[in-house]
Amino acid sequence: MQVYLPIAELSVDVFLLLGLGGLIGFLSGLFGVGGGFLMTPLLIFIGVPPAIAVATQSTHVVASSVSGVLAHWKRGNVDVKMGAILLGGGFVGSTLGVGLFTVLRSIGQIDLVISLSYVVLLGTLGVMLMLEGARAMMRRRSQSRPGKLHSHNWAHGLPLKTRFRKSRLYISALVPLAIGFGVGMISSLMGVGGGFILVPLMIYVLGMPTSVVIGTSLFQIIFVSANVSFLQASQNQAVDLVLALLLVAGGVIGAQFGGRLGAKLPGEMLRLLLGLLILCVGAKLLIDLLVPPEDIYSLGLS
Amino acid sequence: MSQPSASLRPTAPRPRPTRPRRLARVLLGAAVVALIALPARSVSLVADLSSYLVAITTGFSGEDVLFFGAVDGPGDIVVVLRGPDGEQQVLRKSRVAGIWMNTARMTFEQVPSFYAVAATRPIAEIADQTVLRSLEIGLPNLKLALPAALASSNIAEQWRAALIRNKQDEGLFAHELAKVTLRDDRLFRTSFYLPPNVPVGYYQAQVYLFRGGQAVSAQTIPLSVSKVGLEADVYLFAHTRPSIYGLVAVAFALLAGWVAHAAFRRN
Numbered sequence: 001m002q003v004y005l006p007i008a009e010l011s012v013d014v015f016l017l018l019g020l021g022g023l024i025g026f027l028s029g030l031f032g033v034g035g036g037f038l039m040t041p042l043l044i045f046i047g048v049p050p051a052i053a054v055a056t057q058s059t060h061v062v063a064s065s066v067s068g069v070l071a072h073w074k075r076g077n078v079d080v081k082m083g084a085i086l087l088g089g090g091f092v093g094s095t096l097g098v099g100l101f102t103v104l105r106s107i108g109q110i111d112l113v114i115s116l117s118y119v120v121l122l123g124t125l126g127v128m129l130m131l132e133g134a135r136a137m138m139r140r141r142s143q144s145r146p147g148k149l150h151s152h153n154w155a156h157g158l159p160l161k162t163r164f165r166k167s168r169l170y171i172s173a174l175v176p177l178a179i180g181f182g183v184g185m186i187s188s189l190m191g192v193g194g195g196f197i198l199v200p201l202m203i204y205v206l207g208m209p210t211s212v213v214i215g216t217s218l219f220q221i222i223f224v225s226a227n228v229s230f231l232q233a234s235q236n237q238a239v240d241l242v243l244a245l246l247l248v249a250g251g252v253i254g255a256q257f258g259g260r261l262g263a264k265l266p267g268e269m270l271r272l273l274l275g276l277l278i279l280c281v282g283a284k285l286l287i288d289l290l291v292p293p294e295d296i297y298s299l300g301l302s
Numbered sequence: 303m304s305q306p307s308a309s310l311r312p313t314a315p316r317p318r319p320t321r322p323r324r325l326a327r328v329l330l331g332a333a334v335v336a337l338i339a340l341p342a343r344s345v346s347l348v349a350d351l352s353s354y355l356v357a358i359t360t361g362f363s364g365e366d367v368l369f370f371g372a373v374d375g376p377g378d379i380v381v382v383l384r385g386p387d388g389e390q391q392v393l394r395k396s397r398v399a400g401i402w403m404n405t406a407r408m409t410f411e412q413v414p415s416f417y418a419v420a421a422t423r424p425i426a427e428i429a430d431q432t433v434l435r436s437l438e439i440g441l442p443n444l445k446l447a448l449p450a451a452l453a454s455s456n457i458a459e460q461w462r463a464a465l466i467r468n469k470q471d472e473g474l475f476a477h478e479l480a481k482v483t484l485r486d487d488r489l490f491r492t493s494f495y496l497p498p499n500v501p502v503g504y505y506q507a508q509v510y511l512f513r514g515g516q517a518v519s520a521q522t523i524p525l526s527v528s529k530v531g532l533e534a535d536v537y538l539f540a541h542t543r544p545s546i547y548g549l550v551a552v553a554f555a556l557l558a559g560w561v562a563h564a565a566f567r568r569n
Contacts, residue, residue, distance in 0.1 A: 002363040004498065006529060006536040011363050011498035059555045066559025108393045112403045226552045233548030237540050241551055242532075248555070252562040289401045297464030299472070300391030300407055 007240035008052045014246065016046065021060075021250020028064065028251070029258025030265075031274045034221070036061050036192035037125075039247065041118055041281050048243070050111045051101070054191030055238035056247075058228040061193040063248045064255070065222045072215030079166035079212045083219040085173050086198075089180025090187070090224035097188030098231040105236065108300045115285050117190050122282030125196055129275030136268040167208045167216075176206060180220065188228045193221035346374045347519040349381075349490075349509040354523075356496055357530040364498045367525065369420070369507060370491040378421065378428045378512040379482045379490045382439055385416030385474075385527070386503035392465050408461050410446055415501035417444065417469070420480035420492040429515045437510070437517065441466055441475060473497035502527050 003014045020042055028035035036057050043053035072078055104110040158172035179201050183194040198217045202208045208216070233239040262270065349371030356365050369381050390413040393404040421428060425440050435443045446465060448458045469475035474497070482492040505525040510517045529537050540547045 002361060002498070004358060004360055004362045004533055006533040007540055009499060009501075059551050062552060062555035063558040063562070066556055067562040068559075070560070070563040108391065108404045108407050112401075116401070222556075226555070229551050229555065230545075230548035233540065233551050234544040237544055237547075239540070239548070239551050241536055241540075241547075241554065244551070244555070245558075248558045248562075252558070252565070255562075256566050289403075291402075292397075293395055293402055295464070295467065295471075296395045296402075297461070297468060298393050298395070298404075299465070299468045300393045300404075 003242065003246070005048075005240050005243050007056075007238065008048050008243060010047060012046065012048075017243065017246040018250040020046070021247040022254035023250075024247075025064075025251030025254025025256075026258035026261075027254075027274075027277070029255035029260075030262040031258075031270055033274070034061055034064060034193040034195045035251070037118070037122065037190070037196060038277070038281060040114075040191045041122075041285055043243075044114075045284075050114045051105055051236065052238050052240055052243075054101075054114060054189070055229070055232035055236060056240045056243050057191035058187070058225045058232060059239055059241075059244040060247050060251065061187075061191070061225040062222055062229055063244075064251060065193055065218045065225065067252070067255075069215060069218040069222060072218060075215075077212050077215035078219045079164055079208070079216045080219070081162075082164050082167055082169075082176060082206075082208070082212075083216045085162075085176045086180035086183075086216070086220040087223050089177040089182075090184035090220055091180075091227055093181035093184025094188040094224050094228045095184075095231060097185040098228060098235060100185075101189055101232075102235055106301065112289075114190065115289055117186070119282055119286045119289065121186070121190070121197070122278045122285070126275045126277075126279035126282055128200075129271050129278065131275075133268045133270075133272035133275055136271070164208075167206075167212055169207060171206065179205065180224075184224050184227075187221075187224055188231070191228075193218075193225055195221055346377075347509065347511040347521055348372050349507075349521050349523060351507065351523055351525065354525055356500070356525065356527040358500075358502065358528065358533055359531050360533060362498060362533070364500070365496050366493045367496060368491065368493045369509065369523075370489070371509065371521075372489050373484075373487070373511055373519075376487040376513075377518070378423055379484060379492075380419065380421040380425065380428060380439055380510045380512060381480075381482060381492055381494075382437075382508045382510075383416065383418045383420075383494050383505060383525070384414040384508075385501055385505050387412045387414050389413070390465065392461055392468070394461075394464070408448055410448060410461075410465060413446060413465065413469075414444070415503060416474050416496070416505065417441070418476035418480060418494045420482045420494065422482045422484050422490070425479065428512050429517070433515065433517070437508075439510075440479075472499060474499070474501070496527065500527055502529055 001014045002011045004011050024035040024039045024042070027038060039060065040053050040057045043057065044050050069078065101110060104113050158174050160173045161170060162173040163170050179198070183198050186192070186197060187194040195217050199213055202213045202217060203210060229239060349369060352368035356367060373379065390410045392408050392410065394406040395402045396405045398405065419425065419440055425434060434440055438444050446462050448461060466475055470477050480492055480494060482490050484490045505527055507523040507525055509521045509523065511519040528534065
């Protein structure tokens with residue numbers, strides 16, 4: 001059954017979209033990630049214009065983050081103060097990002113920037129995850145060795161020191177502000193929540209306890225993605241609600257199944273698999289950039 | 303016989319014609335009557351189409367538009383269907399540090415969003431280049447010029463060819479000439495396929511009757527391609543009230559997330 005997407009101006013099979021939403025939902029439930037970084041490239045592969053894919057995906061991110069954060073909120077795993085500061089940076093970063101997006105789109109470079117950003121991020125992330133997964137598997141076979149609780153680094157020497165009670169931290173507010181800014185920028189250019197960048201930064205740079213990291217990152221992602229969604233719709237008219245609706249419907253169901261399977265598999269193996277998957281998507285995007293195009297000419301905005 | 307009821311009816315030996323076909327027959331009949339009734343000199347061509355509105359609905363997956371009509375004697379029929387003109391940017395890639403990126407762009411000012419031609423014979427046999435060019439019949443005769451200051455003529459020709467090629471790949475410029483069938487030098491019919499990605503707007507179909515290399519009669523028929531129903535509402539909403547649309551998008555996402563959470567709370 002074909003459905004016509006009014007903003008993408010494209011006729012796509014409903015079940016393909018529901019299936020895609022379901023698949024990504026399944027993976028996000030399985031691996032505990034947002035899945036935006038896989039959804040956007042897949043939408044591009046099926047022919048959705050990159051700009052529409054990115055903008056619509058940010059709406060999808062809001063929906064999936066809300067359902068995720070509610071569970072964490074109940075368990076008290078959200079550091080609202082940290083979240084608010086990250087959010088402050090995130091708002092500025094994402095607003096500038098959407099502005100940059102508009103400019104890049106008008107000069108015909110947005111597709112390249114989206115693809116390149118994905119190649120770089122997915123490549124780095126995939127390698128990191130696979131290395132970590134492999135290391136963890138080997139470590140478990142030999143002997144487990146406890147790491148330091150948290151270390152002092154350059155981030156502790158900056159001004160504007162603030163106490164974050166829930167995270168049991170006393171660090172400069174500039175660091176989360178800068179992190180929020182950077183991730184907000186990436187989020188608006190790539191149509192992702194940015195959890196996969198935010199979470200490692202919160203753990204390794206800020207030194208936050210793992211228990212509050214997921215809830216807090218989801219908390220800030222909701223607001224940043226909502227901001228991106230709103231700006232993409234109002235500035236670029238690039239949010240396709242029909243597409244978003246189908247992806248969300250598929251994603252909600254998929255996530256439930258993914259979550260159940262994920263609870264049964266060992267974490268290291270999951271990380272190894274996720275790393276592999278991410279590398280494959282990144283490689284496909286990279287190949288598309290490197291292989292000479294069939295036609296060096298293409299149509300731009302009309 | 304798998305369908306005994308059909309075989310009992312002597313008047314329906316063949317499968318029933320599809321709806322546009324039946325409609326075409328009725329209208330065609332009317333056109334012939336009109337043509338015969340009128341003095342032959344004043345009107346030598348009458349044409350019409352199956353529907354003046356192509357509605358892009360939720361299930362839209364392309365549509366055939368049927369043109370038909372009658373003429374008062376031998377001649378060649380040419381039908382040109384074109385979508386609204388607009389600016390069109392064309393981008394060219396080149397390799398920069400191993401990566402293929404857009405490095406040049408040109409903007410054509412008056413490009414029809416859709417273009418297709420149907421004729422009884424290859425158009426070169428119907429009329430000569432000058433006539434075809436003045437009427438913009440056939441892709442090579444379409445006026446698609448770049449501002450002279452931007453590109454020399456051979457470079458401009460490459461961009462023009464690229465524009466046409468890409469529009470053809472999108473199915474918006476017809477690859478081939480469609481066939482107009484003319485019966486007994488009286489009745490003609492042809493159809494154009496509008497693909498799912500057909501741009502919206504007011505289209506114009508020019509129907510020409512050629513005799514001795516000259517267009518002796520012509521008729522313009524308007525055709526509207528527009529989104530209707532939910533698709534139209536969403537599109538219009540997104541473009542006329544972008545801020546409110548944005549708020550609705552966010553509200554929808556928040557609600558969807560909450561519903562998802564509530565629905566699976568037990569797990």
